[in-house]
Amino acid sequence: MIGPTWLVDDLLRVEELLLRTAxxxxxxxxxxxxxxxxxxxxxxxxxxxxxLASHSGEPGREATDLAAAxxxxxxxxxxxxxxxxxGTDTRRGVPTxxxxxxxxxxxxxxxxxxxxxxxxxxxxxxxxxxILSLGLARVCEGQIAENQALGAAGRSVGQYVETIELxxxxxxxxxxxxxxxxxxAEPERRRALRDYGMALGLVFQVIDDLLDLVGDPDIIGKPPxxxxxxxxxxxxxxxxxKRDPGLRALLERGERRLEVVLPRLRECxxxxxxxxxxxxxxxxxxxxxxxxxxEDWVVALRTVVxxxxxxxxxxxxxxx
Amino acid sequence: MIGPTWLVDDLLRVEELLLRTAxxxxxxxxxxxxxxxxxxxxxxxxxxxxxLASHSGEPGREATDLAAAxxxxxxxxxxxxxxxxxGTDTRRGVPTxxxxxxxxxxxxxxxxxxxxxxxxxxxxxxxxxxILSLGLARVCEGQIAENQALGAAGRSVGQYVETIELxxxxxxxxxxxxxxxxxxAEPERRRALRDYGMALGLVFQVIDDLLDLVGDPDIIGKPPxxxxxxxxxxxxxxxxxKRDPGLRALLERGERRLEVVLPRLRECxxxxxxxxxxxxxxxxxxxxxxxxxxEDWVVALRTVVxxxxxxxxxxxxxxx
Numbered sequence: 169m170i171g172p173t174w175l176v177d178d179l180l181r182v183e184e185l186l187l188r189t190a191x192x193x194x195x196x197x198x199x200x201x202x203x204x205x206x207x208x209x210x211x212x213x214x215x216x217x218x219x220l221a222s223h224s225g226e227p228g229r230e231a232t233d234l235a236a237a238x239x240x241x242x243x244x245x246x247x248x249x250x251x252x253x254x255g256t257d258t259r260r261g262v263p264t265x266x267x268x269x270x271x272x273x274x275x276x277x278x279x280x281x282x283x284x285x286x287x288x289x290x291x292x293x294x295x296x297x298x299i300l301s302l303g304l305a306r307v308c309e310g311q312i313a314e315n316q317a318l319g320a321a322g323r324s325v326g327q328y329v330e331t332i333e334l335x336x337x338x339x340x341x342x343x344x345x346x347x348x349x350x351x352x353a354e355p356e357r358r359r360a361l362r363d364y365g366m367a368l369g370l371v372f373q374v375i376d377d378l379l380d381l382v383g384d385p386d387i388i389g390k391p392p393x394x395x396x397x398x399x400x401x402x403x404x405x406x407x408x409x410k411r412d413p414g415l416r417a418l419l420e421r422g423e424r425r426l427e428v429v430l431p432r433l434r435e436c437x438x439x440x441x442x443x444x445x446x447x448x449x450x451x452x453x454x455x456x457x458x459x460x461x462x463e464d465w466v467v468a469l470r471t472v473v474x475x476x477x478x479x480x481x482x483x484x485x486x487x488x
Numbered sequence: 489m490i491g492p493t494w495l496v497d498d499l500l501r502v503e504e505l506l507l508r509t510a511x512x513x514x515x516x517x518x519x520x521x522x523x524x525x526x527x528x529x530x531x532x533x534x535x536x537x538x539x540l541a542s543h544s545g546e547p548g549r550e551a552t553d554l555a556a557a558x559x560x561x562x563x564x565x566x567x568x569x570x571x572x573x574x575g576t577d578t579r580r581g582v583p584t585x586x587x588x589x590x591x592x593x594x595x596x597x598x599x600x601x602x603x604x605x606x607x608x609x610x611x612x613x614x615x616x617x618x619i620l621s622l623g624l625a626r627v628c629e630g631q632i633a634e635n636q637a638l639g640a641a642g643r644s645v646g647q648y649v650e651t652i653e654l655x656x657x658x659x660x661x662x663x664x665x666x667x668x669x670x671x672x673a674e675p676e677r678r679r680a681l682r683d684y685g686m687a688l689g690l691v692f693q694v695i696d697d698l699l700d701l702v703g704d705p706d707i708i709g710k711p712p713x714x715x716x717x718x719x720x721x722x723x724x725x726x727x728x729x730k731r732d733p734g735l736r737a738l739l740e741r742g743e744r745r746l747e748v749v750l751p752r753l754r755e756c757x758x759x760x761x762x763x764x765x766x767x768x769x770x771x772x773x774x775x776x777x778x779x780x781x782x783e784d785w786v787v788a789l790r791t792v793v794x795x796x797x798x799x800x801x802x803x804x805x806x807x808x
Binding site (some may be wrong): 179198201249273275277278279282297302307315365 | 514567573589596597599602617620625627629632633636685
């Protein structure tokens, strides 16, 4: 991620806190399983959002670092449980906890990371525990909603958006809001940053969903069409079903092959339309920053939006 | 549970809060799955401990009710995940969430209950979020430690005690401590109540472990010897292995049949010794109440100890 140089130092400090927290158990297996995915890397996008947003007030407070680490622990915990549910064997190029220690340890180590995240949130104090646990509750609601919508080719775009707002964007919004509130930012700046986080989260998930269909498997690190195969019908597919009733009928009869579905999505313009949707939300995210000035941290938050979009630039229709 | 009449009213108020919280999602499946086990009953022992302990200070504060509901939500969440890990189909006489909605919903509804518990804890404020999340972290550590010790017939009593302190007693201790701290009790009373909770939790788990071996299956609601079959060697078995090296050798060769193991445990006095251990810890729990006077709430906390022991009274050696 490109950002102000101070961000690198801030993230290193949070990284130390993350490793110390996840590895704090006296039980070697707990410490090892809880640190496993963290040590395999990751972009630390959510902590970066907390740290950047804290410049809307008085940055550098301990509570901000604690909130930044807390939101990443909650995110990692949800990945542990995702891997249990999906039976995923590798993530970030290493075996998942689920694959290495089995289902029980993966469920419990996820729970342990939730607890440690909440504990850091408690140490941060103020409104952080409430914002964090509300964020986590929304992630779970969104995942259950997605689970219930498996195979539903008639789901509306509104329902899709509501689901990913809960599943993904709520934690981005929480990250930005915690950055602002731990720094004592004014209510209006805090609201703007929360809305920015929500819009950014939508862009992030739409791009992720697009990459699952059109991305380079070597870059996205998983076989393309995974969502489709599991019956998770994301924005491009839902837009396709509206435009091409024949495609919807195929999906409802159980068609899940990417080589059948993708050409029809391209043909009817659904891929283009999904990219246009992401661009529109990206504009909305940037627009929420307009009243916040032009300091380096605001520029960096704009760059985060472009960076999320850029992940799929080479896969846009017409890109060379 | 026998207790002061006001406790019934207090518990009803907490029950309403529990149902309102677990059923608060706009998504019907989330609301239904999160309320499912709660509606099937349960003793609400942990909320009762919070409410009783709050009389060590100024009872009746909203934060106490919130903490009482929060600790029950955390407990219920851990049961959802237990059922996923053990593949349990019924609990409290109804199908488990895992059996009714599948693994994914059970994992996520458990996570959702964790989040809602932490959210109530955040609303309670003060030290509640920290005590609660530390309690949850310990539960997870204890369960992972137990998981790692499967089939270890040479485990020491000390290791067993440490595991159940984390897995079970830490949340009892947290309940008592939150009752005291939300009521603004003096530090010394708070410490006494926390220690009482820890000792009570040990008694609770040792009795539970004994009942798994010697209890009436119609009363305990599961086939006897379940722990043994899964390789969870609890106090009576570990004491038996010390007293009867032949038994230890059998277990190490994979013997898991109750009809083989139980007579040897009775023969070598391990069952008696486990009951004696529970009695001793029960005395320790009651002793921690000695400095707290003799008001109805202290009497009730003593009665809780006797009630936990009494569950196994008919199964004691020599009982008629």
